[in-house]
Amino acid sequence: MRVVVVDDHVLCRLGLARLVGEQPDLELAAAAASAEEALERVRADRPDVVVTAVSLPGGDGLGLTRRLRADDRIGVVVLGDSEAEDTLFQAMEAGASAYVDASAPIAQMVAAIRHAAVAPGSFTAEGLAEALERRRRDRELLTPRERETLGLLMQGLPIAQIGHSMNLSPHTAKTYTARIYDKLGVTNRTQAVMAALRLGLVRDGEDDARSSGCRATRRR
Template identity: 50%
Template structure:
């Protein structure tokens, strides 16, 4: 049993959690070492059980599974993290990729795919895998190709990434405050954003920002 993969399951749906535990227990090379149904207990369970892989639901009853995943990744760089979701939107997939999880699996996926994701996470925690990733990247590239930012809008985006306020952006670009507000508003509109964080995350998902970022509040 020393070579088996230790798994902790964190899912707020009792039947889903029971099903995952049963599925994992049926595999000779995988064993359950801990489980819970909420974000509040997740950290303690993982600390006590020291799993090789945690299987985590995106939508926990008391918190955001992606936020929990980020905390795990920051605290345990070698921990395999398999994110389960009922949502198949590209936006959720890219958020998972940005969070640093090991695998992203839909809850309707075949059992073999779930087990394969756990095995992948156990040996390649820092390598992201997801069914449909190539198609999602293709859709993102198509959207990005149709989205054209003017040189001014690209400059505004860069300044927003740097955390500058609208008045400071105006000074940096040598334009009036109202003109700077107009530039920012147009950029938000193109990115479908309502604030700075949404604009930056949208630009990141569209490939308009190349590196990983700490998004300003």
């Protein structure tokens, strides 16, 4: 199984390269320090798996993952922080084959690479079941009415218009908004949008709300 490792830190890149080279069933195809260099090496060396850090110069590992997974034959392992649960879900949504803590034991790292080689379209991560359960609970954090209010907030609507859209008085709409802020632990619309995305309160198919949310962040 041919592997390309991608990390802008020399020591990390060399460590990954050595790790791959020490496995009897893995072969180091190339090492790269940036997303663009990685794409060049992939085109030239046609690896089975790419192992990439989340943060890269000239682009990020998640963006690289999306581009690589356009070819469904290539598996991608994303290295990040186990405490950054939002990044785990971003890696999964980007099409990664595995997400691994950069400080994980060697056996776990190697297992992720092997998984990516044989099942590139199947996602795995340590603690994934627990993370999915926490996301499910987070999605149930808001009542249906509060979720409706949140969706309108993410579209950038002012409170008065939110109330009109929901057949509520401005005062009641403001109360719903205050409850959302309190439950999400935020103090304004911008923070609410970011928290909603981080907690997965925005479901698939709500891309319009996401883009509107970007407009909302510029208003506040």
